[in-house]
Amino acid sequence: MKIAIVSDIHGNLEALEAVMADIEDRNIDKIYCLGDIVGYGPKPAECLRIAMDKFDLILQGNHEWGLFNDVEMYFNSIAVEGIYHARKELSDSEMDFVSELKPGKLIAPQLYVHGSVRNPLMDYVRDVAESGHEGYMKLIETIREDFKGFDTCFVGHNHKPFLGTEYGVIHPHEGMDTFQLAGEKAYVCVGSVGQPRDKDSRSCYAIFDGKQVTYVRIKYDITITSNQILQAGLPEFLATRIMQGI
Ligand SMILES: [Fe+2]
Numbered sequence: 430m431k432i433a434i435v436s437d438i439h440g441n442l443e444a445l446e447a448v449m450a451d452i453e454d455r456n457i458d459k460i461y462c463l464g465d466i467v468g469y470g471p472k473p474a475e476c477l478r479i480a481m482d483k484f485d486l487i488l489q490g491n492h493e494w495g496l497f498n499d500v501e502m503y504f505n506s507i508a509v510e511g512i513y514h515a516r517k518e519l520s521d522s523e524m525d526f527v528s529e530l531k532p533g534k535l536i537a538p539q540l541y542v543h544g545s546v547r548n549p550l551m552d553y554v555r556d557v558a559e560s561g562h563e564g565y566m567k568l569i570e571t572i573r574e575d576f577k578g579f580d581t582c583f584v585g586h587n588h589k590p591f592l593g594t595e596y597g598v599i600h601p602h603e604g605m606d607t608f609q610l611a612g613e614k615a616y617v618c619v620g621s622v623g624q625p626r627d628k629d630s631r632s633c634y635a636i637f638d639g640k641q642v643t644y645v646r647i648k649y650d651i652t653i654t655s656n657q658i659l660q661a662g663l664p665e666f667l668a669t670r671i672m673q674g675i
Pocket residue numbers: 437439465490586587588
């Protein structure tokens with residue numbers, strides 16, 4: 430069985446449609462989403478409708494959580510703007526649907542979460558490039574101590590694709606995008622469809638066939654989303670960051 434695992438769509442309809450077209454071309458059996466369909470982007474409701482129609486698993490991300498909580502306490506001002514926008518765009522029934530989502534699901538031997546094993550909603554799994562040796566030691570510690578009842582933990586939230594194991598961290602790139610998991614305990618960070626932050630502006634998602642993970646990058650027309658962000662009155666930074674992949 431081939432599963433497409435997408436995450437952090439963030440209201441970027443143009444990116445999601447490009448990814449969905451690619452998924453349809455690849456004989457995929459199921460689509461799982463690791464949260465953050467809304468937030469930051471201009472088209473949260475349109476993205477949610479595609480998710481409700483086509484996805485087999487939808488997890489709650491911290492931006493979905495923000496729809497129902499005191500966002501000023503937990504988010505920066507730019508993220509707050511995106512959540513206010515999503516609150517306006519979603520219908521009552523869509524809000525009801527989102528309110529029922531959970532941030533994690535165990536489908537042994539895989540665990541799917543938005544954040545991390547320790548905190549499925551809010552915590553970040555950081556890579557070595559971002560958090561240095563200390564971060565890597567934390568990654569090893571959590572893999573050794575917290576991976577119980579599953580081998581692989583798929584996460585979104587950090588908007589960067591990488592594979593973290595007890596033996597090292599791998600960043601996928603052109604020509605090196607497929608990795609055998611071979612029963613090894615691993616964090617698989619699937620990257621972001623709608624707001625990649627690894628300096629590659631193309632959408633990112635992963636395909637998992639039970640044994641190996643393949644990362645896929647998809648080009649889409651970013652100017653359309655950027656213009657939609659400005660038209661929606663969202664902060665200008667949101668329109669420029671997706672061009673730069675930051
Ligand atoms: Fe996110």
